[in-house]
Amino acid sequence: MRDRTRRYLLSLYIVAVIAGIGLARTYWQQLLSFLPSTLAQGQPASWHLLACMAAFAAVLAVTVFFSAPTNPLFYLASGYYFGLVYGTAIAALATVLGSGAAFLLFRRTIKPRRQTRELDSNIFLTLCLLRCSPWFPAPLVSVYCGATRVKPSIFLASTAFGTLPLILAYTLTASRLRGPITLEVLYSPEIVTALAVLGAVSAIGCLRPVRHVVGYLKAMAQAKTVEAEQ
Numbered sequence: 566m567r568d569r570t571r572r573y574l575l576s577l578y579i580v581a582v583i584a585g586i587g588l589a590r591t592y593w594q595q596l597l598s599f600l601p602s603t604l605a606q607g608q609p610a611s612w613h614l615l616a617c618m619a620a621f622a623a624v625l626a627v628t629v630f631f632s633a634p635t636n637p638l639f640y641l642a643s644g645y646y647f648g649l650v651y652g653t654a655i656a657a658l659a660t661v662l663g664s665g666a667a668f669l670l671f672r673r674t675i676k677p678r679r680q681t682r683e684l685d686s687n688i689f690l691t692l693c694l695l696r697c698s699p700w701f702p703a704p705l706v707s708v709y710c711g712a713t714r715v716k717p718s719i720f721l722a723s724t725a726f727g728t729l730p731l732i733l734a735y736t737l738t739a740s741r742l743r744g745p746i747t748l749e750v751l752y753s754p755e756i757v758t759a760l761a762v763l764g765a766v767s768a769i770g771c772l773r774p775v776r777h778v779v780g781y782l783k784a785m786a787q788a789k790t791v792e793a794e795q
Contacts, residue, residue, distance in 0.1 A: 696727025
């Protein structure tokens with residue numbers, strides 16, 4: 566792929582991401598009104614229910630691909646409407662698909678840069694810890710993996726295993742709710758405690774890798790700036 570085409574695709578992606586973030590921040594309170602008003606969990610399997618699950622997974626995958634800050638809301642809705650088992654499976658699959666698509670985009674549009682040995686030996690564990698962190702931005706993990714040419718199998722596996730604890734924290738809490746779902750559930754003791762524990766666990770093993778990843782991305786951004794000025 567030519568450099569001009571790479572820059573064009575990345576520019577379009579960045580514009581879409583900024584627009585998506587802006588829309589999500591503006592209409593965050595109204596997003597729940599687009600969801601069904603009745604529970605789907607406990608209903609017998611049907612083509613209509615499968616179609617709803619597929620449509621929900623597709624929308625979530627698209628938002629993950631464009632780095633929209635709406636994952637917690639979708640995870641809650643998934644557990645609330647489809648139950649713990651189905652909701653977790655749908656959210657996990659959509660997250661892996663959306664992240665995988667973003668990874669492939671970055672892999673095609675960002676020139677490869679040499680990865681240091683510091684992360685090579687424990688790259689899978691490091692990526693899992695970064696993914697389960699509620700504080701570290703997940704899109705940066707996809708950018709880093711695409712730029713350093715992490716193996717697709719390692720990326721997909723670490724995304725699945727790393728995001729599963731976060732997804733379970735939301736879907737388990739939401740699957741127990743009865744009555745209308747509101748954004749206040751994001752601040753429930755169960756979710757706050759789960760996020761605090763996951764944040765602490767991920768921080769213990771990822772302080773140095775986080776600094777490495779952030780430093781790498783900064784160096785990559787500076788290199789892009791120099792290239793653009795030449």
